[in-house]
Amino acid sequence: MASVALSEAEKVYIMHGVQEDLRVDGRGCEDYRCVEVETDVVSNTSGSARVKLGHTDILVGVKAEMGTPKLEKPNEGYLEFFVDCSANATPDFEGRGGDDLGTEIANTLYRIFSNKSSVDLKTLCISPREHCWVLYVDVLLLECDGNLFDAISIAVKAALFNTRIPRVRVLEDEEGSKDIELSDDPYDCIRLSVENVPCIVTLCKIGYRHVVDATLQEEACSLASLLVSVTSKGAVTCLRKVGKGSLDPESIFEMMETSKRVGKVLHASLQNILHKEESLGPKRQKVGFLG
């Protein structure tokens, strides 16, 4: 993981600030940095989003491809996650340096989506046991400035919101051989419901308190943090502790409460901004990577 070297004095300064609910950049403990979201940034994907959280910069592309359903779930499609840690983000990622982190993030994503409510996988089924849509969710880390998990989960949600899957029809002839027919109207497509797609809220334990959306410097001061994936309704779908320090049960409970509270607000504002963006229609001036 990307990290910065901090002197003892700097750490103490940060910790004391957190204690007083005043962080180095002026935020309170439960405040997020400014989040920038833009969807439909990569035209040859089925859906894409770019999220900037402070200097953390994430690009997510979703590509829908046809595949066969998994044996145990014959009438569902599925999602595949892949996280690419670009060496642009930090020189540590060069070569195979980012692989461990990438796998870790991908595994976390698999876990938060491995429940029935997150995404309705049944809509991805084309014909049971034979054809389904497989959504390849590719995450690209462009820059790291702390709180990767939250930024990635926001970007994934935005990208899934943006995803348009072409509508196909299965034609069956008398012999039972099936053929797939594609609609010739590019606007004729399936949208996914992202209502229940969770976002991760990472809480960093700094001193006796915890903060959300820690910067790289703050992460350096924290020994343990808790990843909580929360849905827009405040339901926790997954919990994971990272870091070498330990957390006492009482603070875990406290942190979960915080995450629910923060998560609801986060979902609401994300949903709001996504709808706003969509209402601009195809005439919207895209910012992309030049903005």
Add this chain to the structure above:
Amino acid sequence: MLKSKTFLKKTRAGGVMKIVREHYLRDDIGCGAAGCTACGGAHEGPALEPQPQDPASSLCPQPHYLLPDTNVLLHQIDVLEDPAIRNVIVLQTVLQEVRNRSAPVYKRIRDVTNNQEKHFYTFTNEHHRETYVEQEQGENANDRNDRAIRVAAKWYNEHLKKMSADNQLQVIFITNDRKNKEKAVEEGIPAFTCEEYVKSLTANPELIDRLACLSEEGNEIESGKIIFSEHLPLSKLQQGIKSGTYLQGTFRASRENYLEATVWIHGDNEENKEIILQGLKHLNRAVHEDIVAVELLPKSQWVAPSSVVLHDEGQNEDDVEKEEEREQMLKTAVSEKMLKPTGRVVGIIKRNWRPYCGMLSKSDIKESRRHLFTPADKRIPRIRIETRQASTLEGRRIIVAIDGWPRNSRYPNGHFVKNLGDVGEKETETEVLLLEHDVPHQPFSQAVLSFLPKMPWSITEKDMKNREDLRHLCICSVDPPGCTDIDDALHCRELENGNLEVGVHIADVSHFIRPGNALDQESARRGTTVYLCEKRIDMVPELLSSNLCSLKCDVDRLAFSCIWEMNHSAEILKTKFTKSVINSKASLTYAEAQLRIDSANMRDDITTSLRGLNKLAKILKKKRIEKGALTLSSPEVRFHMDSETHDPIDLQTKELRETNSMVEEFMLLANISVAKKIHEEFSEHALLRKHPAPPPSNYEILVKAAKSRNLEIKTDTAKSLAESLDRAESPTFPYLNTLLRILATRCMMQAVYFCSGMDNDFHHYGLASPIYTHFTSPIRRYADVIVHRLLAVAIGADCTYPELTDKHKLADICKNLNYRHKMAQYAQRASVAFHTQLFFKSKGIVSEEAYILFVRKNAIVVLIPKYGLEGTVFFEEKDKPNPRLIYDDEIPSLKIEDTVFHVFDKVKVKIMLDSSNLQHQKIRMSLVEPQIPGISIPPDNISNMNLNGPEKKKMKFEK
């Protein structure tokens, strides 16, 4: 400005791919109107006239441009091609759609656009900033294109208004789609249907006939009775073909029976390669050459190909009951093994309609505007057209295009395209047969002519590079009289070591036709020179064919020489190929050459050379026949023309002299030598010619026919066939041998060109040569030009080019050449047939001896040796009681009343030109001897004529 276009595509593997293309919009695309200041010089080339004067339309009297939509362009191209229609804006959207939907129409519209006088302008609206539209939600691709067209029409109208205040120029949107028209009118665009517009052109009433009748309302008038079952949609057909329920193939109508057709199934499936379709309903509106989907019928409904000859002659349109009666006639009891897979057409995959030549059969009802059109090609059904000029078109050859074939109509609907001229006129008929056989016969374009060498032409230093000077040799050419395109010359001389040097010199056409230029492309397209009875359609412009490439005597000419050193028993010791310069010492005719060889007192160089050649040729021929080469026979008629009227006065069969075979022998030798050389050098991309051995079943008819005469024909190898043909002599019937050879010719396969890398069977069956190509007639065959190029590269005399060593390109060339050669042959036959008609027209009725070639169920096919004329004698006539006919397929024989006819029986027939039916002037034959009461006609006293005259055209070694 940059836009991106996104669309989805299904991949072959079954996946779905999203494709994103960049699309650039410009603001410097001109509107095409000459003198438009707003877009100034942004456009060039053919442009619209600033003040279009014509055509005068009563609907829109002010000057206007036309802007047709895709369907108008696709279906009404015949109208648009008319010189009266000018100043048309063709949108890029429209052009692209046309291109996707019909390649021939696309080509035609391109040709029209290139014609400066038509003032057609292609507007690239898809790249124009103001006329580009994006597909909107809920809009399919067609709707989007329609909207794009309307946007462009609107833009044009606004743009033209800007040009000047008092300008009344308008753009009129032509569409046949009612909804689209309504929308356009709503948006303020003047719009008309094609029919409305054309009808308003008061000055050009003849255009109305050319309108394709597509209006659905029109069909309701017809009898509501549905004759045909519905065609299945393409998607269903494709599924069916995939799963094997249906078979895809090319529909081939029968020439002899309009109720029967065969479908050649595509693919490698060995069984069920050919499927028979019988009866109107099973043919289900398929037209010759269409790609169709057929369903096999259960075995219990299988039929055998009938041997009945049936022509569609009913004048009454929808007389379906009668049809059924006729269909019943086809289904006679036949043995089990004769049954062939039978099917019915369930849908059409691709129509291959083209404009058809033919004649109008005027409707019996006066003032009727609907008439039936009878195409010249018997495989094409009759077409119903609507015209007001029936009386002027009667007796003319016209061109008609098919528009559609509704389910309740016995005949397809079509429209009139062009009037070719009076029937029976030589020019008209020649034009018809050239069109019908797809022979490109337009004069050479300026672009093609620009690649000809400048006159006066002489051989330069540069030409002499890589070339041997053979001007000192005593070379001469031997050809038919009147031949102007001499492409071969010969020489023979004794060497100091006692051996003979023999040279074959072929015109160096590839020196003048350089690869890839317009001249080359045009000759490649034409493929061959077509010889008609009184006309020659050249493959290369006349300057080359009759002058610079023709190896005339006493002038220096460039040649490609093949020189052998032989011993006196005609064994080749050395072979050399070289480009050369020759100076022919004499251009002889076959007769002149023969005379020189035969007259003992002539001892000049040319004569000794000819004698040497003749001696070697005889040895070569003997060797060839020993190896199993076939000597076949086909009756060919030569006309002796009147020099002024060009009417045929007389005809004769070809006379063969020793010198014919002498030239032929050396040409064969040269072709074989060259074939070996180019195959050695280019094992993958040599252009060769093969003649496959026919399947044994082809010979059945020959063996059966010979058996009926107690003769045995062995067909296991070419050699045994040749030998058994030689042995098959009958002392009482000398002509029998020729007849057998004619039948044997009919059993043969077509010889074809092919690329050596695409095939592994090179054998030439007829010539009994393991390898063969065409090298000796580059002036009249394009294959030879390619072979010349290959050989030139092989000997290092010329440089190569990429296409030459691309075997797929070469295979494409071969495909075209094979097609053109086949068509040229058909055109030649058709020309002979027409001239035969002219001949018998002037001659009146004659009675001649004839031999039966084939026996059919209700007719016999006879050959009249005297005229080399083949014809059918029918035994069933419309207004007469049918005689008792018993047909035996095994022998084969036909018993009429009490007389039995076998193959090769001698009969006497009366020949006359049947012009009672102007639709199809034909030679009618009827039986004179043996006499059968009620069938044959009493012999007339007709004197036979004396036939003689020189042969006219050059035609040789089309082996």
